[in-house]
Amino acid sequence: MPDIPDHSAVVEAEGHLIDSQILTTIFDTVIERGAHFEVQRFEIGRTNDEFSRLRLKISAPVAATLQRLLEELLPLGCRAVKDVEQDALLRPADRDGTAPDDFYSTTNMRTEVRIDGRWVQVGRQRMDAVIAVDRSPGGAAATCRKLRELKAGQLVVCGLSGLRVVPQFRDRERSDFAFMSNEVSSERRVEASVGRIASLVRETKRRGEQVVFVAGPVVIHTGGTQYFSQLVRAGFVDAVLAGNALAVHDAEHALFGTSLGVDLEAGVPVQGGHRHHMRAINAINRAGGIRGAVEAGVVKSGVMVELVRANVEFVLAGSIRDDGPILDTITDMIEAQDRYTEVLASAGLVIVLSTMLHGIGVGNMLPAWVPVVCVDINPAVVTKLADRGSSQTIGLVTDVGLFLHQLAKALT
Amino acid sequence: MPDIPDHSAVVEAEGHLIDSQILTTIFDTVIERGAHFEVQRFEIGRTNDEFSRLRLKISAPVAATLQRLLEELLPLGCRAVKDVEQDALLRPADRDGTAPDDFYSTTNMRTEVRIDGRWVQVGRQRMDAVIAVDRSPGGAAATCRKLRELKAGQLVVCGLSGLRVVPQFRDRERSDFAFMSNEVSSERRVEASVGRIASLVRETKRRGEQVVFVAGPVVIHTGGTQYFSQLVRAGFVDAVLAGNALAVHDAEHALFGTSLGVDLEAGVPVQGGHRHHMRAINAINRAGGIRGAVEAGVVKSGVMVELVRANVEFVLAGSIRDDGPILDTITDMIEAQDRYTEVLASAGLVIVLSTMLHGIGVGNMLPAWVPVVCVDINPAVVTKLADRGSSQTIGLVTDVGLFLHQLAKALT
Amino acid sequence: MPDIPDHSAVVEAEGHLIDSQILTTIFDTVIERGAHFEVQRFEIGRTNDEFSRLRLKISAPVAATLQRLLEELLPLGCRAVKDVEQDALLRPADRDGTAPDDFYSTTNMRTEVRIDGRWVQVGRQRMDAVIAVDRSPGGAAATCRKLRELKAGQLVVCGLSGLRVVPQFRDRERSDFAFMSNEVSSERRVEASVGRIASLVRETKRRGEQVVFVAGPVVIHTGGTQYFSQLVRAGFVDAVLAGNALAVHDAEHALFGTSLGVDLEAGVPVQGGHRHHMRAINAINRAGGIRGAVEAGVVKSGVMVELVRANVEFVLAGSIRDDGPILDTITDMIEAQDRYTEVLASAGLVIVLSTMLHGIGVGNMLPAWVPVVCVDINPAVVTKLADRGSSQTIGLVTDVGLFLHQLAKALT
């Protein structure tokens, strides 16, 4: 189609473009959209440490296609040369909770915005947010906000001008490099994987960052209580994000020795034993909640007791399937998301134990540079978490109780 | 242990004790608890239609074991002879949201309470509730209430006296009998199963009861939109219980032709396309919610549009992983549970389409006599729903889009 | 249909009819076939130890339905009164490998045949076999034979006369009773289950019976080598049934430290490492097979080395997906089945480690009274094995490497 006057733009990118398969994805994206590319310049990093540099001309038959393509290339680190020479387009939200139609929706990768000629790094980076800009005499600030947090009049970044995204590059030299390549198979040696996760935990603590656990009730069902408790006592658990069920089954186990009606010592189902969890809820709520129940001696052992004693923060989010719930459970989802987000602000490593619901929730809130370990006996859950744009997810398909046993052994 | 003075009680049960394996479970339960039984009388139903009658003496070495055993036998329809000769023990809730320690926690089976010498059927039967009793001049009423709904002073059934439970008996003569025996295997002919589900839908409508769908966003991802829309238009959908994601992905599909960034016609992933769902949320919320968006012509097609046009009730419950959420989503879980429960009050059949979270939530709210069909491509989900005391669950392991295609063909 | 002259028969059964849900299944079967039943007599076992006794009249509108029904009731222990008063019908095979059309196809349950007025127990009980009868002066012998083993003229049991089947009753008092009720869920405490399996192993050895392992290569991939080796050295492995892949990956691991191209110590994939298994095959075959390779010191460690040293029998069956195969692998399936069957003749317990193919093969060969433990991380495999008429199967969903670690710890 040489005769058709094409719409074209020149984009540039730099970094470990080959290691992270970014270059492949850039080319794929252009072709999939029915556009063409011509490499104007490509300098390959000569060694493993050096960056590569790309300058690419993109042509599309229709202007809209080109525009959409540029939008898609941005998260891959491709900046249209003309766009980075301009400031970002800022427009006020037209009403509370609503952005202008062409608002820029964020990824979880490090992002910079050009405001008044200066590049400003966006704060609280997360995916599916808008970038709210506050101008002040000392300079402008840009922050990720949820749509619902917008107030009418708030300045919001729109379009693509004045935006730079830095994709998360894989670091090939890190000791855990190969491991990080989010394999999911269960036909691997679990013990080797646990060893690497233990190293990640130690490195995170050494850097002064927090290790946050996201835990489903399977932790209790699979006999993980004592091992998780060891981790808490040894100081490897900085915060726990969970739901109502974790606390309820934990208390049920402490009070009756069962979990959802299964006798955990004997491994046998207890006919009618599922009443126990209702009594556990009643007992905790009479005491005014978990802290009250621990202090009053109503519950004497278990994960929640250890968290209270070690003064570890926990946030319990409600769900449509909750029984009770206990008084500590936050039943409003907006409040629960806000509390989760606060806790995750200082997370350097997140370990998700058999809870797809909370795992996906947490994945949405995290920037791309915080690694997430996802442990589940169901490979589909691990794949699903790794799928949702959280390329930093490391999957491990195994029994959670045995995993905690091994992790506690490796760390304590 | 003939010398030890045993603690013993006599229980009676009647019904299709053999068909429903209730007799086996009764015997198992006694032995597992370390107790003994002696059949004092057993009259077997001579034909398929006749009831069987059992009178059993149970002995346990410890009084507590006996008591616990009687509690476990109650949901199997076994009534201790001495207990049914007494009124139920009614005690006031000591404080809001809290029941006396020995409150009776309900199953989802039909239950009767003896109050002032008369047997009263419990209303709004569901599992994991307390039985609240209101005495009035015209007679007493007994109703299932969640713990959190209790007010201080409310009379609550405690202990086991004056309680009768009627287990759900399988009806062997029903045309769908064999099918109902909650098989889960996918190596079956799906088409045969869909035919039976279509019959169940028709029978439910004929009885004047409602068919309630509980739907995950997979309905959209798998191309089910047009088939589900057909079902709505043909009047087979009386209500939809779902989450935020159903409405968001439906609108994304209507507005951009994608669902979670996948082009549904072409089946190919759209790089960066997951921004579309944020724009869909923004567009709906600017219009004041789904009804507004439909009326303003912002969204012109899709499942939600059909529901609005056909005036079908829908309830969207929030969750920790929601984006947005759209304004229609109920973010408080207590309110969402209450709304779900209201809708389910008139349900004669519930069909769960690929959503474990809402499926379990709904399962908790239903009495045992409302059949639930659970369709999911993941056998683990189907098993899990069938596991949770919802013996009325029929599982079908298949692609939801293809299932809806077949169901629409069978019904419209 | 009172006017239609019914075809009817009277059947009797006795045993723990309620415990094993046999009575329920009998009634279900009659109704599903469109027939009717009338209980003529039912004496319930008064206590857990006593048998129940049933006498049932069955009526069907068509003679063929009745006949088919009687055939289906036989494996449930129901004997038509008229049939047990007669000898079995013996007919000669018409040609090699082929039985008369109405041959009796066996179940895996204990079976007796009436020959010349005497009841003879069938030898080598297994499912899907014919019963071959040899008359000799000292009395008749009846044995399960595969169709292909029949020679023309061999007497074969046909029809239903003179046959008694004793269903496998659950023994409710056995310590492992509840556990045996083939639960499959992974949300259980694995450690408790391993403890029970260890007890089964010890009891089996104490009875002087053999513990046979059926092992897939996942034993090697998941790092189980050292733990399985411990079990071999401690004498808990009496025989191993496997395929070519177990031996190949074991040798690959011993020679190169990898298994299917994954470095087991480091847990990382080795690019191109899958050549290693071809070299392992070449090395073993040059030495004339496994024993040669062990004796020549070509392979110095691993599962196969331990088996050779401990003189434990192993049988490797070929398959369509084999590489090589190594010389020890039996490539003819008829010979392989025969060798498997021989080894299983003395099995008191069979443990299947992550191999659906060989697990199903073994399940087909075993009588119903030999318990089978099936360990796999994939619940579908466990369910499938339990489904195939092997009600004695105990499923455990967990990582095989961790399972072997725990089992070795519990036993050695």
Added chain:
Amino acid sequence: MPDIPDHSAVVEAEGHLIDSQILTTIFDTVIERGAHFEVQRFEIGRTNDEFSRLRLKISAPVAATLQRLLEELLPLGCRAVKDVEQDALLRPADRDGTAPDDFYSTTNMRTEVRIDGRWVQVGRQRMDAVIAVDRSPGGAAATCRKLRELKAGQLVVCGLSGLRVVPQFRDRERSDFAFMSNEVSSERRVEASVGRIASLVRETKRRGEQVVFVAGPVVIHTGGTQYFSQLVRAGFVDAVLAGNALAVHDAEHALFGTSLGVDLEAGVPVQGGHRHHMRAINAINRAGGIRGAVEAGVVKSGVMVELVRANVEFVLAGSIRDDGPILDTITDMIEAQDRYTEVLASAGLVIVLSTMLHGIGVGNMLPAWVPVVCVDINPAVVTKLADRGSSQTIGLVTDVGLFLHQLAKALT
């Protein structure tokens, strides 16, 4: 480590190095082995159609590491400059069935060998084979052979000299490009995928190549018989590779209306119905096998009948779990593999229907350029097939019966 005298080599590669992520893998491999690289030259393809060219210097601290690395880089298309300047090293097999220790083990990608100064393409390309060389006056021929096919004295390619491998490049412009990127998720619109597979089938026929189906018995269980029969009659099935079970369950279905004891019309299990498959085996074997049974009118419908009538070749391979087997089943695995391989020699497209066992077997036999479609309701099976070096595998997670229904509709 600048002071240590490194061992180094220069390699070259060319092709669509970026599209197929080959460049990334090359760099990864070097670093993972503890070696270093320096890009001496890299010319990027300026447009989508142009090749890229790479010249890389690799240094390793130890000679053995360098050698191993070169071996691993070969399948990625990297040729050591010094190696391609030499002829391949040919050595005679020392004994039947055994190659010299340093034999070259093939991948499934196009391979060339330099013999007497000329590059010769290797025939019958497949993975895990040796390259046998026959010198004749007219020139040398090189062919893939299984180890077991080697005769003592046969010349075999050893080491790495004189070898070139051409990796399979993705063709980004092909209409099915995005689809080919072996996605496995089931949350996609199955109908869109079936449309693409139908196109692949038509294109294959248009090119005059064969469409080979590899089919498990699930085809029968899921009600696929009539749809698969339509495909046979319409000429879209050129050959069928299967096992004993397909033929047995097909005949059982034709004779009794059941498959493994399930009534396919009604979808209900038939108590004791699994005897039917033994009778089917007996009936077929009495007639001397499938063709005999079809000709004699013993079996009148079903997949096998259609294959016989349409004169479509089928090969049934035995397995350890077979009942019978029927006379057509090849019980020796070496013969079965040979027959499979012959059939696959003319395959242009392979469709695997729910059989992991035969699917993996077939995957091992195919060159990399024959696309494989794998349909299974279990995502783990699809992933496993795609994992085994068969990058050309396209996975589809859905019910096989419904898939065949859709495919027949799209094609006939």
